[in-house]
Amino acid sequence: MKTTAHQADDRSRAAFLAKAASLWPVAKGSLTQTRSPCTRKNCKACASGRKHPKLIFTFREEGRLRGLYVRPAHAERLRRAIANGRELERIITAAGRDLVLALRGEAEA
Numbered sequence: 153m154k155t156t157a158h159q160a161d162d163r164s165r166a167a168f169l170a171k172a173a174s175l176w177p178v179a180k181g182s183l184t185q186t187r188s189p190c191t192r193k194n195c196k197a198c199a200s201g202r203k204h205p206k207l208i209f210t211f212r213e214e215g216r217l218r219g220l221y222v223r224p225a226h227a228e229r230l231r232r233a234i235a236n237g238r239e240l241e242r243i244i245t246a247a248g249r250d251l252v253l254a255l256r257g258e259a260e261a
């Protein structure tokens with residue numbers, strides 16, 4: 153019985169690591185578009201109130217909210233990384249649930 157539980161644990165570990173390895177690049181946070189003024193004088197876009205679109209990646213670091221500007225050319229890669237990050241969190245959550253259920257099964261065996 154013990155061997156079976158260990159084998160199942162090894163399989164779960166291998167499956168988790170293989171999945172985690174496929175989730176690169178990874179990021180946690182959100183990408184949003186805002187509009188901000190530039191520093192040029194007599195800018196029509198700023199004078200009209202349209203201003204300029206800017207992509208900002210916001211994330212928490214040690215509890216503090218931080219933001220970084222993102223170049224438009226980098227947006228798709230960052231979106232993929234954020235999606236990968238959500239999937240990674242999902243598989244970690246599932247691993248925790250499976251661990252508790254497996255431990256429960258071992259205790260009852």
Ligand SMILES: [Zn+2]
Nearest residue numbers: 190195197198
């Ligand atoms: Zn401007």
